[in-house]
Amino acid sequence: MANNQLPINHSAHITTLGQLKKSGYKPRTVKAELRENLIRKLRLKEDVFPGIFGYDETVIPELQRAILAGHHINLLGLRGQAKTRIARLLINLLDEYMPVVAGSELNDDPLQPLSVFAKNLIAEHGDDTPVTWMHRNDRYTEKLATPDVSVADLIGDADPIKAATLKLPYSDERVIHFGLIPRAHRGIFVINELPDLQARIQVSLFNILQEGDIQIRGFKVRLPLDIQFVFTANPEDYTNRGSIVTPLKDRIDAQIITHYPKSIEIGKRITKQEARIKDEQKGMVTSNEVIHDLVEQVAVEARGSEFVDAKSGVSARLTISAYEQVIAGAERRALVNGEANTYVRLGDFISAVPAVTGKVELVYEGEQEGAGIVAEKLMGKAIRTLFLNYFPDPDKSKKLKNRVSPYKAIQEWFGNGHTLDLLHDASTEDYKHALDLVPGLRDIVTELHPNETPEHTYFLMEFLLHGLSEHSLISRNRLTAGAQFKDLLSSMFTMPTFGEDEDDEDEEEKPRRRR
Structure with a gap:
């Protein structure tokens, strides 16, 4: 067991700083925590990233190497390649519970306090300082990068209301309202679609990544934050909407490139796992593997189509939505005809056009053809390709x-x-x-x-x-x-x-x- 991974029944009885010291708890960085728990899982042959298919020989080994090296990570890939899901699964590598100074907004370690609040509280109460336990699910913070995100949102700013309420001068560090990143101290912070973040906002991340500290409004405050950063980005964004500024890219230690499923079988496993098929639908509609193959083949055809923008990619959500509509179409037919059950038909596949039209980005020629016609052509090509298998x-x-x-x-x-x-x-x-x-x-x-x-x-x-x-x-x-x-x-x-x-x-x- 890791140094600070105390049993749940043990941690429940540790409520003060003095008790925590006697327990043998030792502070460690979040990257060390991720590393040690990954090592343990690898030795026990446990599945580190459950529900992620097709990356066993590519993305996952690279991700594990980055964690073992203690690197910040950028997941680079087209839409629908499980980048965000991978980032969210990293919480499974955190200890289940972590001790925190009670009431601290920066999740202060009782043995290594960071904020003025925690330092003052420990100075006042000593070993009687109250300690609470934070679950690993609460140590994950995610932010979608949009053009309206500000430095104050991410880093923090001086809060005039707090200054007035507490009757503090602006020179007092306690008037600072901390942003999302300081509040993610001792946890995982994820920024999705990093290129969409304005360049001047990206610059504000330099010190955090390189030195681990923050600067707010000229305050002479140094907070050595302990954060595992994970970024996601789409290559298309580099040219269409924005870019990752070069100095920031230089500070992100590992850039891992994701990809689409390399076989129909892998795609089918993803679709079957993600498709939201209700129990009543399963009882009413009988499906088959041919339909699954056809749905996956549509995505394959779309990714190679001259009508579809290859740089935009074709998300795995296309196949998931298409299969859900195939089942829903068969269910509707049974309901209309008053039948207790039905067997899926190829017509159900053809009628799932709406699931395809909204999931593909068309080039000029595709726009001229029309989204509906392009979708039907893709379905026709899928039928033609798989026909020879039977x-x-x-x-x-x-x-x-x-x-x-x-x-x-x-x-x-x-x-x-x-x-x-x-x-x-x-x-x-x-x-x-x-x-x-x-x-x-x-x-x-x-x-x-x-x-x-x-x-x-x-x-x-x-x-x-x-x-x-x-x-x-x-x-x-x-x-x-x-x-x-x-x-x-x-x-x-x-x-x-x-x-x-x-x-x-x-x-x-x-x-x-x-x-």
Whole structure:
């Protein structure tokens, strides 16, 4: 056990400075505390940063090295890369409880008092000075850097009201109102989006980082603060909104670069952990791994899309929101149809466009296309990419000379003038009936995936139709309430404008779609 990590039942009985001295407590810096607790966890093979996936060989080892070295840290990365979450998890490396001079606003160590208040209190009461215990959760302070943040907010300022109330001259140190940073003494202080902080405010951090002290309004006060600083920054901010001034960057010991998940499997673990799926939704909606893969693939496609600003990045919140909307869409359909439960459909994935449009920063070409169209294109690319994991490559079947394409029966059925409407709110019975109309559709699925449940078989049948449309073997048009599949050639002459309302459909199509 660390020197000052006293058992909870022990610390509860230590209420005075004298008792604390007898307990064997010895002061130490917060960086030493983080270091010793990290060493203990590493030796015990404990998970130091639970819930952080994909960083085991990159970010986390670098972070651990920085802590062992006693460095201030800057987490540099695009949005949605768990920078703030990592910073918040650092509190797990603090001792559970820490002794503090009772009533001290600077969390003074009873054996190393810092403030005038604590020094005077100890001088007056000696070993009878009251001691309280602060939990590690209270030793974490976080500030979002915004242009309106002032030096007074972070460091402090002279308080005229306090001076008047206590009848003190401005030369008295007691008139100082301390800011967030001094109040974080003996703890962790995090500044999110550091480049958004005005340059003159960043300058005020120089002495704190280098010397550990503060200067306020010309007061000759030196407070050797003990703080572990963690900063987060987005590389985009260096050019768009602001920058980290060079002397400040020089004083931040370790700059650790974060990244997006390097595989779909890691992305799925993050989404499953973070998605807020309610218990009633879990009881009503049955999902599958294909949907999880598609949701993650959308983010992969977005990060490589020519329509999306790569410098801005694509947050992991996109996949989390998209999956939540997929489940919510399936839940709504079950409620509308009075069904006790339902199986997720590919249409639920397609209808999650609103979760994508607000999560991607478009370049000029993307703005010209429109956010909704770009989102649907990304979803289409995700379907096209993952389609080959489950079915033969349609592009190769087009080139077959002596062999019959496995999709010939499906193409011929649509080529004979048939169309198929799959509506988002269709009941389970109507949904299955519509898919069963297409000859050869079930045969391909059952031949390639013979051991699937009936519900998943229908899901793969729908997936097959969407995949064929993405490979241009059949056509898919968007309806207001779903999708319509038809022959590719006929659609070239009858295809409605993208996003066209069902009121503008051909009159012959309305009765068929209603059926």
